[in-house]
Amino acid sequence: MTSSGFWSKLETVAAWMLGILWAMPLLYAIWAAFHPPAYAVNFDLTAPVTLANFWEAWHTAPFARYFINTILYTTMTTALQFVLCTLAAYSFACYDWKGKDLVFSLILVQLMVMPDQLLVVNYQTMSALQLVDTIPAISLPYIASAFGVFLLRQNFKQVPLALAEAARIEGAGPLRILLKIYVPLSKSVYLAYGLVSISWHWNNFLWPLVITNSATTRPLTVGLAIFGSPENGVNFAVVSAGTLMSVAPLLIAFLLFQRQFVQSFMRAGIK
């Protein structure tokens, strides 16, 4: 009894320690962003609170443009992924065709290839398509997501076959069966996948850095890196303010959706 109480207490303490360690950089950024630059490296509870850093960051770099670019890029990527993965998963889950297993295993192989390894090839492709330094060029390499196909296929397979058959008897065609039965029944998976995809692409850095070279296409991550690079002189307070601005929408979205997010992934795992 006492020993299990001891261990559970130890677990709680350890969880808190890890959590705090994890949150440190964010907590520091919040501190630095809301106080004058002089307080960026010394902790003083009486320090004046200010929004000047945000003001300065917003006006030094085209953050508004970066925001629009990131939003365009992530929504475009996620939307195209939804369409492509849904159609592919439907075919894998509900139809029989020659070579299906081979194609599916090739798609699974794609899960094991790091996107960064394809940097050069992807650049060549985009250049051949004359899309270098455009927003579609940031999206295109990611829209055929193996993870999305796999996740949706697993979920579609769990939808009872009788539902699709009942719909067929009632006269529904393949596309209507997909849109009226499979997609609505996989809502939670779409939500979870959408959140993962958005957060991943919101934070994506390397590929956008390579493929963009002007402020009109650059997403937040790349913009922020340039903004915070030593050539511009490091002002921690302003950089922190810029960072906070960049991550704020994502943080808010996760605070709003975290329950659905965790739940749907747990459910997907148990099944």
Add this chain to the structure above:
Amino acid sequence: MQIEIRDVRKDYGRVQAVRGVSFSVEEGQLLVILGPSGCGKTTLLRLIAGLEPVTSGTIHIAGTDVTHLPPVKRNISMVFQSYALFPHLNVRENIIFGLKVRKVPADEIERRLKRVVDLLGLSGRLDSKPGELSGGMQQRVALGRAIIAEKPVTLMDEPLSNLDAKLRNSMRREICSLQRRLGITMIYVTHDQVEAMTMADRIVLMRDGQIVQDDSPENFYERPANTFVARFIGTPPMNIVPLCPTQGGAALEPGGRLLFPGMDPDRYLFGIRPENLRLAESGQPAMVTGREYLGSDTFVSCEIHGQEVIVRTRGRRNIREGTVVHLTWDPGDVNLFDARTQERVDSVVPARKEGRENPAGSIGG
């Protein structure tokens, strides 16, 4: 002829699920396809529905060859064993799903919906999701979805198997009366012989992908085509015992009371329904081995030469195990089966039959 099935086969690789089945259903008839699990009855229904292609054979519905038409063009509706209600849609949307797909005008949808809701007592539940309803209510919604389509043919795949016994009885009567009232031609698949006997205008009994008997419920009970049917229909099933040689013919035990003069006992099986056996002062002796009291009846198990025979008697019978009783019956209630083929033997005059087939007459005389 509303539905006509001709020599329909279905193979799954090397497994023959349905092997050459032919039957027809009249308009407004309720045909029950009965059989043990794995006999191919559900596969046959799916072939009729068009959910799976036939390997060979033809299916005609209302005079049209629908063998290669998709389900929607076959003019049918179907109720699934699992009900197949769309869990994300409420009761109203579930019922009118097909009408919306087929672009039926909104006022027509409302009219039909009202009628079906009144018919099935679903009012007040239209906004519930299927998951919030009891099994019986879900069943009604599934029925509603089939009825609202106003198709002349409805296919039912074990629709009552997920309900408890009491609900099953009332839903059974309800489905029957709906079918009669709306004049639907119905093919109803079940493994439950009680459902088959009570509901059917005609029963098709299947085994191993083939039809064993296609007949009225009365004939199924009174004139089973073979020992499989005789044992499948009736609770408890028909008593079927081999015959034994005796002086001058066949009896129920070696050297026992002569029942069939001049008959070769090795060639026939003796069958009789438990309720056609009576306990009497004299007759075939049998030893009581047990009894089951059911309230209205008592099933008395007896043994005749090592073979169990069940006698159904009215009310309560206090007969101790080990007692020797005597059984009598009307000769007209006896069913004879061929011992080798298990098929029914219809020319029940054993002497003449024996006379023809075995002119040497009695054996061991």
